Structures are given as structure tokens and as C-alpha cells.
Amino acid sequence: MIIAYLAGIPAYYEGEDIEIRYSIYENDKLICKKAYYQDFVKPAVVGLKAIIALFDELQKIDSDNFTVIINDPALNELIKGTSTTKNGEVLKVSSMARRKLQRFPKEVLIKDISTNHLEILKWDEALKA
Numbered sequence: 189m190i191i192a193y194l195a196g197i198p199a200y201y202e203g204e205d206i207e208i209r210y211s212i213y214e215n216d217k218l219i220c221k222k223a224y225y226q227d228f229v230k231p232a233v234v235g236l237k238a239i240i241a242l243f244d245e246l247q248k249i250d251s252d253n254f255t256v257i258i259n260d261p262a263l264n265e266l267i268k269g270t271s272t273t274k275n276g277e278v279l280k281v282s283s284m285a286r287r288k289l290q291r292f293p294k295e296v297l298i299k300d301i302s303t304n305h306l307e308i309l310k311w312d313e314a315l316k317a
Contacts, residue, residue, distance in 0.1 A: 189214070189215065189251070189253055189255065190212060190213070190214050190246070190249060190251045190253065190254045190255070191212070191213045191214075191254075191255045191257060192210055192211070192212045192213075192242060192246065192254060192255070192256045192257065193210060193211045193212075193213075193257045193311050193314040193315050194209070194210045194238055194239060194242050194256055194257065194258050195208075195209045195210070195238065195258075195259065195311075195315050196208055196209075196234040196235040196236075196237060196238030196239075196260075196263075197209065197234070198229075198230075198231035198234040199228055199231075200231060202228065203228055204228055205225035205226060205227060205228060206225065206226050206227075206228060206229060206234050206237065207223060207224070207225055207226075208222075208223070208224060208225075208226060208237070208238045208241050208242075209222070209223040209238075209315045210222055210238070210241075210242050210245065210315070211314045211315055212245070212246070212249065213314070214249075214251070219249070220245065220249075222245070223315075226241075230277060232273075232275060232277070232278045233277060233278055233281045235258070235260050235262070235263035235266070236263065236266060236278075236281045236282055236284075236285045237281065239256070239258075239263065239267065239285055239298075240281075240284065240285050240288055242256065243288050243289065243292060243296075246292075246294075246296070247292070247293075251294065252294055252295060253294070253295050253297075254294060254295065254296045254297070255296075255297045255298075255299060256296060256297070256298045256299065257299050257301055257307070257311055257314075258298060258299070258300055258301070259300070259301055259302050259308055259311050260300065260302065261300050261302050263300075264298065264300035266278065266282040266285070267282070267285060267286060267289065267298055269282075269286060
């Protein structure tokens with residue numbers, strides 16, 4: 189089983205790069221850990237851009253089941269399609285992310301751990317640089 193921990197870190201000043209971090213584990217063994225910067229996007233879509241980048245990385249891995257661990261309830265709602273946002277840019281990027289998830293050839297479970305303190309500590313440890 190593949191478990192991926194994901195974080196998208198926004199820049200709150202126009203023009204600064206956003207940071208995308210993820211760590212991918214197979215049976216508790218680290219197989220990939222990346223932290224890199226991308227061009228500025230609005231903070232509301234950073235998580236969506238991060239999940240799209242993670243899907244590109246997961247396609248390279250040979251496995252049938254993936255679990256993506258996030259600490260972002262708003263991102264979870266956007267991916268599920270239950271968000272009530274009216275922001276056009278957010279709706280556009282969330283639609284792209286959902287389409288990418290639907291076309292993903294393998295099973296992906298996205299799990300939001302924002303209400304579980306112990307899971308948050310594990311998520312934080314997995315994403316430390």
C-alpha cells in the first residue's frame with residue numbers, strides 16, 4: 189500500500205512562489221520525498237495545484253491502491269465536490285483536479301486528518317524538510 193503525505197504552502201504576497209511538499213511511503217518505507225517551489229497562484233488554489241502535482245508523481249509508481257493524507261478540510265471539500273465556494277478560479281482548478289482524479293487509472297483515497305492530533309503530528313513529521 190502506498191501512502192502519500194501532501195502539503196501545499198501558499199505565499200501570501202503577490203509574486204512569491206508557492207511550496208509543494210510530499211512524501212510517498214510504501215509499507216512504511218520512504219520511496220520519494222520532494223519539496224519544491226512553483227510560480228505564484230492565489231492561496232485558495234494552492235492545495236489543488238499540490239494535489240495535481242502529486243497525481244503526476246503517483247502515476248510513475250506501480251501500485252493499485254494509494255492513500256493521500258492531507259491536513260486541509262477545504263481541499264477535501266473541493267476534491268469531493270461539496271464546497272459551496274463561488275470563486276471562479278477555485279471552481280476551475282478544482283474541476284481540473286477532480287477530472288485528473290477520475291481519469292487516474294488506480295484507486296486513490298484522499299483522507300483529511302485535520303481533526304486527529306496524533307495523525308497531524310505524523311503528517312508533520314513526514315513532510316519536514
